[in-house]
Amino acid sequence: MRILYLSQYYPPEIGATQTRAAELARGLVRAGHRVTMLAEMPNHPHGVMAPEYRGRLVARSREAGIDVVRVWVKTSPEKTFSTRMAFYLSYMAMAVAAGQVQRGRYDAIYATSPPLFVAGAGLVLSHSRRTPLIMEVRDLWPESAVQLGELSNARAIAAATRLEEACYARARHIVTATEGIRQALLARGLPPEKLTVLPNGANTELYTPRPRDPGLAARLGVTTDQFVVLYTGLHGLAHGLETVLDAAALLRDRPEIRFLLVGDGPQKAALRQTAERKNLANVRFIDAVPESNLPDILALGHVGIDVRRDVGISQGTLPVKMFTYMACGLPVILAITGEATILVEKADAGLIVPPETPQALAHAILTLQVDPARRERMGRNGRALVVARYSRQAQAGRLADLLDYMVGER
Numbered sequence: 184m185r186i187l188y189l190s191q192y193y194p195p196e197i198g199a200t201q202t203r204a205a206e207l208a209r210g211l212v213r214a215g216h217r218v219t220m221l222a223e224m225p226n227h228p229h230g231v232m233a234p235e236y237r238g239r240l241v242a243r244s245r246e247a248g249i250d251v252v253r254v255w256v257k258t259s260p261e262k263t264f265s266t267r268m269a270f271y272l273s274y275m276a277m278a279v280a281a282g283q284v285q286r287g288r289y290d291a292i293y294a295t296s297p298p299l300f301v302a303g304a305g306l307v308l309s310h311s312r313r314t315p316l317i318m319e320v321r322d323l324w325p326e327s328a329v330q331l332g333e334l335s336n337a338r339a340i341a342a343a344t345r346l347e348e349a350c351y352a353r354a355r356h357i358v359t360a361t362e363g364i365r366q367a368l369l370a371r372g373l374p375p376e377k378l379t380v381l382p383n384g385a386n387t388e389l390y391t392p393r394p395r396d397p398g399l400a401a402r403l404g405v406t407t408d409q410f411v412v413l414y415t416g417l418h419g420l421a422h423g424l425e426t427v428l429d430a431a432a433l434l435r436d437r438p439e440i441r442f443l444l445v446g447d448g449p450q451k452a453a454l455r456q457t458a459e460r461k462n463l464a465n466v467r468f469i470d471a472v473p474e475s476n477l478p479d480i481l482a483l484g485h486v487g488i489d490v491r492r493d494v495g496i497s498q499g500t501l502p503v504k505m506f507t508y509m510a511c512g513l514p515v516i517l518a519i520t521g522e523a524t525i526l527v528e529k530a531d532a533g534l535i536v537p538p539e540t541p542q543a544l545a546h547a548i549l550t551l552q553v554d555p556a557r558r559e560r561m562g563r564n565g566r567a568l569v570v571a572r573y574s575r576q577a578q579a580g581r582l583a584d585l586l587d588y589m590v591g592e593r
Contacts, residue, residue, distance in 0.1 A: 184216045184217070184290040184586060184590055185217045185219070185289045185290050186211060186218050186219070186289065186290065186291050186292075186293055186586065187219050187282060187289045187291070187292045187308070187314070188204070188208055188211075188219065188220045188221065188293045188294075189278060189292065189293065189294040189295065189301050189302075189304055189308075190204035190220065190221075190295045190301065191223050191271075191274045191278075191298055192204070192222070192227055193205065193222035193223070193225075193251070193253075195225055195473070196225050196226075196227045196228075197446075197447070197471045197472070197473065197474065198227070198228070198416075198417060199383070199417070199504070202474060202503065203295075203321070203383065203503070204220070204295060205247075206386060206575040206578075206579060207575075207578065207579050207582055208220055208249050209247050209248070209579065210575070210576065210579015210580060210582065210583060211579065211582065211583050211586070212247065212248040212249060213579070214579070214580065214583035216583065216586070217250070218248075218249045218250065219249075219250040219251075219252060219285060219289075220249050220250065220251045220252065221252050221278050221281060221304075222252070223253060223254060223255075224239070224253050224255055225253070226258045228417070228447055228449060229260060229447070230260040230261070230262070230270070231258065231260060232258055236253065239255065240277070241253065241254055241277075254274065254277035254278055254280075254281050255273070255277055256270055256273045257269040257272075257273035258270060262449050264333075264336070264339075267333075268339075271298045271299075271300040272300060274298070274304070275300040275301070275303050275304045278301070278304035278308075279304050279307045279308060282304065282308040283308070283311060283312075288314075289312065289314050290314070290315075290590045291314065291315050291316075291586050291589065291590055292305050292308055292309050292312070292314050292315065292316050292317065293305075293317045293319065294306075294316065294317070294318055294350075295318075295319040295321060296318065296320055296321065296322075296324060296350070297322050297324040297327070298324070299324045299325065299343060299346060299347055299350070302318050302346075302347075302350040303346050303350065305350070306346075306349060306350050306353050309353055315589060315590070316353050316355060317354065317355060317356050317357075317358065317585075317586065317589060318350055318351070318354040318357050319359075319360070319381075320357060320358070320359050320364055321359075321360040321364075322364070322500075323364060323367055324343070324347065325339075325340055325343040325344060325347065327421070328343075332420075333420065351368070351371075351373060355589055356377055356378075356379065356589050357373065357377055357379070358379050358381045358582070358585070359378060359379070359380050359381070360381065360382060360501065361380065361382060361500065361501050361522050362380055362522060363500075365380050379585060381578055381581060381582060382501050382573065382578070383501045383502065383503045383506055383573070384506050384569065384573035384575050384577075384578050385506040385507045385509070385510035385569050385573065385574070385575060386510075386574070386575045386576070387569060387574040387575070387576070389475070389478060390477075390478050390481070390510035390569075391478065391510065391511065391512075392482075392512035392562070392566065393478060393479070393482045393511075394482065395482050395483055396479050396482065399480070399483065400483050403443065403467065404441075405441060405443070408439060409439055409441045410439055410440050410441070410485050410486075410552045411442075411483050411485050411486075412440065412442045412443070412484070412486055412488060413443050413445065413481060413483070413484035413487045413488065413513070414427060414443070414444045414445065414446075414487070414488050414489070414490075414504075415445040415446055415477060415480070415481070415487070415504050415507070416446045416503070416504045417448040418446055418448030418449070418451040418454060419449060419450060420450060420492075421491060421492055422450070422490060422491060422492070423491055423493075423538065423539055424450065424490060425454070426490045426518060426538070426539050426540070426541050427444065427466075427490055427544070428454065428458055428461065428463060429541035430541040430542075430544040431458075431465050432461050432541075433541055433542065434465065434545050435463065435465055437549075438465065440465060440548065440552065441465055442463075442465055442467065443467055443469055443480070443483070443484070444467070444469065445470075445471070445477075445480055446469075446471050447470065454468070455468055478511055481511040481513060482511065484508075484513055485513070485551070485552070485558060486513060486515070486516055486548065486551050486558065487505075487507075487508030487513040487514075487515050487516075488515070488516045488517075488518070488544070488548075489504055489505055489508075489515065489516075489517050489518070490518040490519065490539075490544070491518065491519040491538050492539065493520075493538040493539045500519065500521065500522065500523060501522055501523050501526070502519075502523060505523055505527070506569055508565070509532055509533075509562075509565030509566060509568060509569045510565075510569045510570075511566075512562035512563065512565065512566045513562055513565070514533045514534070514558045514561035514565065515527060515532060515533030515534075515561075515565065516533055516534050516535075517534075517535050517536070518536050518537070518538050518539070518540065519538050520537075520538060526568075527565075530564050530565060531560070532561050532562075532564045532568060533561055534547045534551065
């Protein structure tokens with residue numbers, strides 16, 4: 184098949200969305216399909232275009248067997264409602280234009296949302312090219328933006344909801360990242376046969392348990408006698424990393440416990456300021472690294488954590504970082520509710536605490552610090568679960584099978 188894959192975010196940008204898109208696309212290529220990826224010029228999350236892409240409307244390359252087409256977007260380091268809308272809408276317009284001029288016929292258009300406007304571009308291209316649209320929903324939008332306070336304008340919410348409904352109606356099939364999203368769409372009247380869950384996971388060949396690199400540990404200020412608590416990923420509004428800083432403040436009298444927060448995002452500057460104001464010497468912020476380097480950083484840790492704000496959208500999440508922790512043999516501590524907690528508890532792969540509760544998070548960290556046998560058992564259980572059920576390789580194969588079926592049905 185020839186597949187036009189729309190994902191606004193894509194490597195070399197770093198993040199869960201980028202990783203999912205790249206690995207699923209590579210899996211489709213391994214299955215014998217031709218994939219054209221329609222992405223933005225790299226700029227996320229800072230909103231600054233990478234120098235090699237400046238002054239260009241379109242850039243083309245071939246990466247891991249994928250034809251990558253990158254389009255210009257209106258970027259800005261300032262994250263306001265106006266700049267975000269310009270950013271999203273510019274991708275939608277440019278993706279439609281670039282998609283129209285792609286030569287030959289595609290068998291399917293696969294568009295991943297959010298941003299919802301990626302699905303909007305897929306909607307337009309599906310009509311104009313008379314090609315089936317497969318929509319991937321990793322998060323419900325605009326619901327999530329409303330809950331996080333990012334979107335409050337009634338007209339904008341109504342317009343986004345109309346676009347969302349139009350995409351659902353046009354889609355030949357909808358892939359959801361969690362069962363919670365699937366249930367929400369069923370409650371809105373979508374037929375069950377139109378929905379398939381393809382959860383997040385980890386590349387079990389890249390993310391493996393490995394020995395600690397003493398040189399890397401020294402560069403990151405980690406000593407052999409320290410208990411390292413790791414957070415890797417986006418420092419965003421939904422994550423509520425203030426809870427981690429508050430837990431670190433409660434543990435400031437335990438110098439053997441060190442927090443490493445790895446990644447980037449719109450809240451990172453504010454989090455740094457908070458850590459400095461509270462004089463949290465036990466917290467260190469590490470810049471985002473290429474995914475190929477992340478397993479070495481994970482090897483420094485004793486436990487991986489994920490936190491979320493206590494809002495409705497957090498209940499249906501299956502965080503990518505959770506799977507990468509487990510794939511590397513780390514026990515996890517989740518300060519969230521819902522689907523992910525059930526998975527971790529059933530596998531005995533970590534501890535669960537209520538969201539936005541620093542005291543409970545600090546207590547869970549101390550619990551695992553003093554029990555290395557329990558950490559080892561949980562890490563082993565988590566690795567086995569990911570290998571058995573949540574490997575990216577297997578998920579890419581499932582997506583290839585689904586697209587084969589949908590195109591064959593056509």
